[in-house]
Amino acid sequence: MNNPMNPRPTNGNWQATLPAEWTIPYVDDSGREQQIPLRDHPSLQHYKTKDEAVKALVHAQRMLGKTPEGYVRVPSKDDNPEDRDAFFASLGRPNRPDEYALPEIDLPDGYEVQEALLEQFQVTAFQLGLTAEQVAGLYQWFLPVVLETHDGMEKEKRQLRDNELASLRSVHRGDTPRRLDEALRTAEAIGGNELLRALDETGAGDRAPVIAAFAKKAPLVLESGMRGSGDGWGEELSREKLREMMQDPRYHDPIKRDPKYVEKVRKGFETLYPGDYVPGSRL
Incomplete structure (x- = not known):
């Protein structure tokens, strides 16, 4: 142990000349915080002499509260609209939403993108300050994902419809078409077109229990x-x-x-x- 009256040898290491009682909080690699002597702090190893460390400290103090060179503040929604437009234009945003050039994407037969949806996409991108390159890249990624998701949902609906129809056929056999017709006419007679639309939109009209329920009511609703x-x-x-x-x-x-x-x-x-x-x- 070093005697306070006889400090440990410095061997040319200026950090070792700092008093041992000068301590500072330090977080090690494991994330644990502890107090260590200032002279053992790793950041001091970047300075060859004590003078360099002092100069760096003074420079850091002078920079407090100042805007670093190259720093650009992103305008907020409360700033002047003209300042916001100038900032986004400097980054590469077009002057108007309809100036975004959307890439051509081959769509499957029967698919087309609604103009109203494209216009809203461009307006939203413009409001967010996206550049032309960002919008093109986002559109080129997003549209195929939407189509794939839609195709997957349609496939699930068709599979469900086929399964429900198979369930009906297992019960009614060759009488299935007549039962389907009776269920449809009964639903129409009870609730008209509004009920039919609701059954289509919710998918309930494809479920075997719903079809069977309407078919059972057919003698009361139709034949009566x-x-x-x-x-x-x-x-x-x-x-x-x-x-x-x-x-x-x-x-x-x-x-x-x-x-x-x-x-x-x-x-x-x-x-x-x-x-x-x-x-x-x-x-």
């Missing part, structure tokens, strides 16, 4: 309205019957047209398809 004594029907009403009646000259021939007969056909549609009815739309 096929015997219309109150509407002047003395025979069973069906879609095929209505088709046959529309071929009658009393319905389609302007010269032989019979208003009472036409009205009977119209009421037949209303009975068979209650709700949102458009003449001739369901044949």
Whole structure:
């Protein structure tokens, strides 16, 4: 152990001349912080003499609060718009959003990018201050990713639809097409086009339990309205019957047209398809 009255030999190392009681916090390679003598701090090894270290300290003190050479402050949203535009233009941003040149990308058949989406993409990039090169690179990467994701989702939907249809076929066998038709007509009769759109948009219309539920309701919704004594029907009403009646000259021939007969056909549609009815739309 060194005697305080006899400091350890310096061997030309000026750091060793610093008092041992001068300590400083130091974080080692393991991330642990500890107090070490200042003379043992690794940063002092960059200076050959004590004079160099002192000069570096004075220079660092002078630089505090000053803007380093080459430093450019990024404008904030609260700055003058003209200053922001000048800054982004200096980096390579076009003068207007529509001046971004988007690269040509070969799209699969049946795909096209909506103009409104492209315009919004350019406007957003302009607001963010992106350069022309950045926007081109981002677009060239992003669009194929979107297409791949969309194709994957469509593939999953088709697979789900096929699985659900296979489930129905395993139960109804050759009667499956009729059950599908009954389910569709029942859903339309109950909720009209709005319900059909909801079933399509949510994918519920492709699920076997939903189809089976509507098909089970078909006798109540469709067949219960096929015997219309109150509407002047003395025979069973069906879609095929209505088709046959529309071929009658009393319905389609302007010269032989019979208003009472036409009205009977119209009421037949209303009975068979209650709700949102458009003449001739369901044949």
